[in-house]
Amino acid sequence: MDQPVPRVELAFRPKQSVTALVGSIRKPGDQVDMTTEVKEQHATQQRSQAPRRGRRYARPATAPPKSSSKKEASERKEPVVHEWSDVPGPLHEAVIASLQEVCHDLDTLARSGYKVREMTQEDMEGYAKCMNCGERKRVLDTKSKSICFYHPVKRNLQKKQYKYPCCGKKQACASLPAHVYAPVQGFILENWWNYRLTPSSLSGLRPPRRAVALDCEMVEVDGGSAELAQICAVDILTSEVIVDIYVVPSRKVTDWRTPWSGMSQKLLKEMKKAGKTVNRWEEARKALWAHIDPDTILVGQSLQHDLDIMRMVHLNIIDTAILTREAVAKDCKQNWGLMRLCKQMLDRDIQQSRRGHNCLEDTMATREVVLWCVRHPGKFQEWAVSQREWKKKADAHWKSKRKESDKAQVKQPHERVSQELAE
Secondary structure, eight states, X not given: OOOOOOOOOOOOOOXXXXXXXXXXXXXXXXXXXXXXXXXXXXXXHHHHHSOOSSSTTOOOTTSOOOOOOHHHHHHSOOOOOOOOOOOOGGGHHHHHHHHHHTOOOHHHHHHTTOOOSOOOHHHHHTTOBBTTTOOBOOTTOGGGGSOEEEOSSOOOGGGTOOXXXXXXXXXXXXXXSSOOBOOXXXXXXXXXXXXXXXXXXXXXXXXXXXXXXXXEEEEEETTSOEEEEEEEEEETTTOOEEEEEEEEOSSOEEEOOHHHHOOOHHHHHHHHHTTOEEEHHHHHXXXXXXXXXXXXXXEESSHHHHHHHTTEEOOOEEEHHHHHHHHHOTTOOOOOOHHHHIIIIIOOOOOOOTTOOOHHHHHHXXXXXXXXXXHOHHHHHHHHHHHHXXXXXXXXXXXXXXXXXXXXXXXXXHHHHHHHHHO
């Protein structure tokens, strides 16, 4: 569709009436004798008719306004509008097959922090940490009574201490005959106890979706925990928004996390008046379960946090963070953020609003990233190779920085270490 031509204000010049005798009209080939006065008058007239350079779009009044052309379109720097991609119906089966090939196995999900089964009492006790070395409790394992190796003086990361001040090494320099575990906090036990596997389709009126992109926004509530504030789910094949609701937390909100969540007290009140909210995360989880079943492929960026906030256990997962990280290197521990992936793969800028992230935009962006990866495997491998080379250079840079920091760091005397141990 043609873009509308912007209205241009032209310099106004009144029309002059010119009368001349027929005999004074020049014929082709006639020579003209111009006096000095006539030359000056002619030059003045040309200067008055010339366009003013001070005005960007000013044109001579005698020239009619031109329609939009290729040259004018190239000069106007209008923002490029990106549309979300469409998956034609005949390609649905091929896309689903490609998505199933890149679904993560249970071991990969467990290593990345996903819950792969409903929690038990032993599992929850296993989240107790040792107060000295920080190791998790090994449940139903005799090794849980092993010797505890630790550092008496912890590192100060704000001072960029890469080695422990007590010994100047990374290996533990102190030991105890057993670990000292701190009790697991009550709200954590309560949250983990509510984990449930995705049930079969709750609604028999429509078939469950085959692939869904998901994103959630959280806020901080009393007690320091987080609760769900918004959830968006989009069908990957049809790009249909199936869930887009706001959630009223069960506790008082202490931090809206607006720069990241985009949430605020005013926005939640407006959505509540508009009837676009539900109470608590249980209702939001039920709304999502109405569209999916255990066979649905869930796609998201670092999706374990979104599933944890809704106490969900789902096994058909494509995490774009894991997908891109393993493509760079199997042992890679660095994650590429969604905004960075969109810029590098799609040449699209997201999360540019000063009001925080847009949950629906992040969901659609995740859909675009995973579709790009499975529909362009060659380009995806080229991207992985380029990021592998970049990571090698970045690791070498930070390694040299650590060496410089270690050389500049003054070793603490033994008296100060003993004083800290006494405290």
